[in-house]
Amino acid sequence: MNPPVLRDVFPSAAAGLKSAVTLNNGGKMPWLGLGVFQVDGDAATATAVxxxxxxxxxxxxxxxxxxxxxxxxxxVRTSGLPRSELFVTTKVWNDDIRANRIEAALVQSLKLLGLDYVDLYLLHWPIRGQTENAWRVMEQLYRDGRVRAIGVSNYLVPQLEELLVHAEVVPAVNQIEFHPWLQSKPLHAFCNAHQIRLEAWAPLMQGGDLLRDPVLVSLAAQHRRTVAQIILRWNVQLGVVTIPKSVHPERIAENADIFGFALDDAAMAAIAALDRGQRKGPDPLNFNF
Ligand SMILES: NC(=O)c1ccc[n+]([C@@H]2O[C@H](COP(=O)([O-])OP(=O)(O)OC[C@H]3O[C@@H](n4cnc5c(N)ncnc54)[C@H](OP(=O)(O)O)[C@@H]3O)[C@@H](O)[C@H]2O)c1
Structure with missing residues (x-):
């Protein structure tokens, strides 16, 4: 297996973007990808991607x-890149989990994507009472080869514990809200102990006040980097896969340019101390959608 964190420094962003973590099933997942939540429509999404x-x-x-x-x-299909070099994640929405339509939802997603398989398929939110059934379907899709890895999103420790009781395939990934103000250290430790890779959504806390945090601003000045770059580098040095979203070409480039420098132990400790348990999004133990 790869080391659980990324410490390497690469000669270029493109080289770093190819660096990947080995998931618990042996598959490789790039350390940094592009998120496309709230990108408005297919045309704008295609342009950003x-x-x-x-x-x-x-x-x-x-x-x-x-x-x-x-x-x-x-x-993806018109990029000219071999499919095997690309890693596409999609997620099944809550209504389809509740209605036991996970397989049909995957068929629909593959049709819209125009792909034969996705690299990672996630249960989008933990639906109370559905975990055991939903995971059994996910395991079957994985065994059928229509998804190369399966995982969950927004699962906290009790929800993972419930899933693991019956699981034959351990989730490869848990994608959660994760940034310097919400570090969920016990959950991260639990995932590490079970070889579930943590993946950060809203790594930039959706672009709000976090980017003006004085400690991060000072680290950015010291390293001659932006706050976004400090946060994203901190993600991968902690072993957390990260998927910042932007539709702006200069930010898409900025967010990828995190592979040519490293944070030392003091910088990592300074960021670790910023945790406030503050969410931007819904609480996975109490949501109403
Ligand atoms: N599993 C889940 O429940 C879940 C929930 C939410 C998100 N996600 C996934 O995680 C991805 C990332 O999370 P997110 O989109 O919520 O939030 P995010 O990546 O933390 O932040 C995106 C926001 O920050 C801005 N931004 C991007 N780069 C920036 C930079 N370098 N400097 C300043 N501002 C910057 C973007 O604006 P512009 O686009 O205008 O540049 C956008 O408004 C999503 O796109 C989605 O794929 C998953």
């Missing part, structure tokens, strides 16, 4: 909920 792929991004994170899988698929 095309730009990212040209820069060297190889991983794209979408979901049925985002209603832009067609745009992702179009950009």
């Amino acid at each position: 095309r730009h990212a792929l040209r820069l060297g991004y190889r991983s794209i994170d979408t979901a049925a909920l985002y209603r832009n899988e067609s745009g992702v698929g179009e950009a």
Whole structure:
């Protein structure tokens, strides 16, 4: 297995973007990808994804909920890149989990993407009372080869414990809200102990006040980097896969340019001390959608 964290420094963003972590099933997942939540429509999504792929991004994170899988698929299929070099994640939405329509939802996602398989398929949110059934379907899709890895999203420790009681396949990934103000250290430790790779959604806390945190601003000045770059580098040095979203070419480039420098132990400790348990998004133990 790869080391659980990324400490390497690469000569270029494109080289770093190809660096990948080995998941618990032996598959490889790039450390950094492009998220496309709240990208408005397929055309804008295709434009952003095309730009990212040209820069060297190889991983794209979408979901049925985002209603832009067609745009992702179009950009991926017309990129000229071999499918085997790309890592596409999508997620099954809660209504389909509740209605036991996971397989049909995957068929629909693959149709919209225009792909034969996805690299990672995630249960988008933990639906109370559905975990055991839903995971059994996910395991079957994995065994059938229609998804190369399966995982969960927004699962906290009790929900993972419940899933693991019956699981034959351990989730490869848990994608959660994760940034310096929400570090969920016990959950991260639990995932590490079970070889479930943590993946950060809203790594930039969706672009708000976090980017003005004085400690991060000072680290950015010291390293001659932006706050976004400090946060994203901190993610991978902690062993957390990260998928910042942007539709702006200069930010897509900025967010990928994190492989040519490293944070030392003091910088890592300074960021570790920023945790406030503060969420931007819903609480996975109490949501109403
Ligand atoms: N599993 C889940 O439940 C879940 C939930 C939410 C998100 N996600 C996934 O995680 C991805 C990332 O999370 P997110 O989109 O919620 O939030 P995010 O990546 O933390 O932040 C995106 C926001 O930050 C801005 N931004 C991007 N790069 C920037 C930079 N370098 N400097 C300043 N601002 C910057 C973007 O604006 P512009 O686009 O205008 O540049 C956008 O408004 C999503 O796209 C999605 O794929 C998953």
